[in-house]
Amino acid sequence: MKIKQFEDKGLAHYSYAILSECAGQVVLVDPGRDPQPYYTYAEENNAKIVGVIETHPHADFVSSHLEISQKTGATIYTHSMVGADYPHQAFDEGAELQIGKIKLRSLHTPGHSPDSISIVLEHDGKDKAVFTGDTLFIGDVGRPDLRESAGNITAKREELARQMYHSTREKLMKLDDSVTVYPAHGSGSLCGKALSDANSSTIGMEKRSNYALQPMSEEAFVKVLTEDQPFIPKYFGYDVTLNKQGAPAYQPSIAGVKMLSKNYKPEAGALLVDARNEKEFKKGHYQGAINIQNGGKFETWLGSIIGPEEHYYLAAESEEQLQELIRKAAKIGYELLIKGAFVLDAVAETSSSVINVGEFRENQDNYTIVDIRNTSEVKDGQVFEKALHIPLPDLRERAKEIPTDKPVVVHCAGGYRSAAGSSIVEAALPQTRVLDLSEAVNDFKNNRK
Known part of the structure; x- marks a missing residue:
């Protein structure tokens, strides 16, 4: 045995x-x-x-x-x-x-x-x-x-x-x-x-x-x-429903994802998941794109941010990464929701502001700080005392609750999720300067210990 x-x-x-x-x-x-x-x-x-x-x-x-x-x-x-x-x-x-x-x-x-x-x-x-x-x-x-x-x-x-x-x-x-x-x-x-x-x-x-x-x-x-x-x-x-029914065969379903030309431009208002590194995303991306970076928990955050009733486009920095992401999406049945997938390596439609950490550190009251960590994480302690807490899975639905009279700084626990969070807020509040604290949040967490 x-x-x-x-x-x-x-x-x-x-x-x-x-x-x-x-x-x-x-x-x-x-x-x-x-x-x-x-x-x-x-x-x-x-x-x-x-x-x-x-x-x-x-x-x-x-x-x-x-x-x-x-x-x-x-x-x-x-x-x-x-x-x-x-x-x-x-x-x-x-x-x-x-x-x-x-x-x-x-x-x-x-x-x-x-x-x-x-x-x-x-x-x-x-x-x-x-x-x-x-x-x-x-x-x-x-x-x-x-x-x-x-x-x-x-x-x-x-x-x-x-x-x-x-x-x-x-x-x-x-x-x-x-x-x-x-x-x-x-x-x-x-x-x-x-x-x-x-x-x-x-x-x-x-x-x-x-x-x-x-x-x-x-x-x-x-x-x-x-x-x-x-x-x-x-x-x-x-997924409960899909498992009760029995999912379609894996390889044919992956092969059925529509592959689009490099730097394809989705239609206005389309939902686009841009999985490139956050630095590349911030340099240039399509308006309204959500930056869910490829990583160890990509599929979890894809299924937490995008609902199963929605269809989306998927962009990656290379053909190899694109195929990897489609396989990850398939693990939760989300390859069935992809309208089209394409490689993205040259887009300058819009860019994201980059935070000056030193300026933020000295003048925190000049910013609206949004904490997108999970509720259980916040219960264990806040990084910034006056932060507005909206968990990342709720952010698309609740982004309009964020005040727009100051620049907005988004943070999570280590930097991965804030790339997605800041891109969501940026898309929802296009007239507001939105900044991603990214991995610099660790310096502030360490200073509070």
């Missing part, structure tokens, strides 16, 4: 291949959008993919379960409450799947979603591992507030938090302390609030160290779980 963990760092997502060497068969758990890594693993081990288990309809990434099933003939297993639109076999509480000497057993563990399941792996008659999806993380449990208006069955966060209390205590914590815990996400995911950097643990270790598994009343658990959760990106409900 072998367990292979696949990691997508951009989405802090873990997926798994369970290999029965004696049977030459593989079962996948929560695969990502690109199916090729799983095909390659099966081929390397002279094995056939016979099953794909979806622990729930994921909100933060698009799964390739349907494509893999159509290509390999593998059966898709998921809980009947999902109401899946694709061919599948219900894998409800107590259902079992045998491959070689491995037995996979379903536990219905609602809490993150009403239809969540965890998969216990039994080998040689003993429970060895549990694949917990978004129910139990390392150091945390799944947030309960994503299914209030999405999915086949919706539920209020307080109701799901209560279900999580019972799922953890009556199901998962009853497993042997030695059972290895394999979650669907790690640190950096927005599916919880305190995920560890570790990629696995044990039931015993989590019972000792995970705040959510400590002795407490149901009421206390509901309170601690529902408070201080991170923001919900715009794309989360869209």
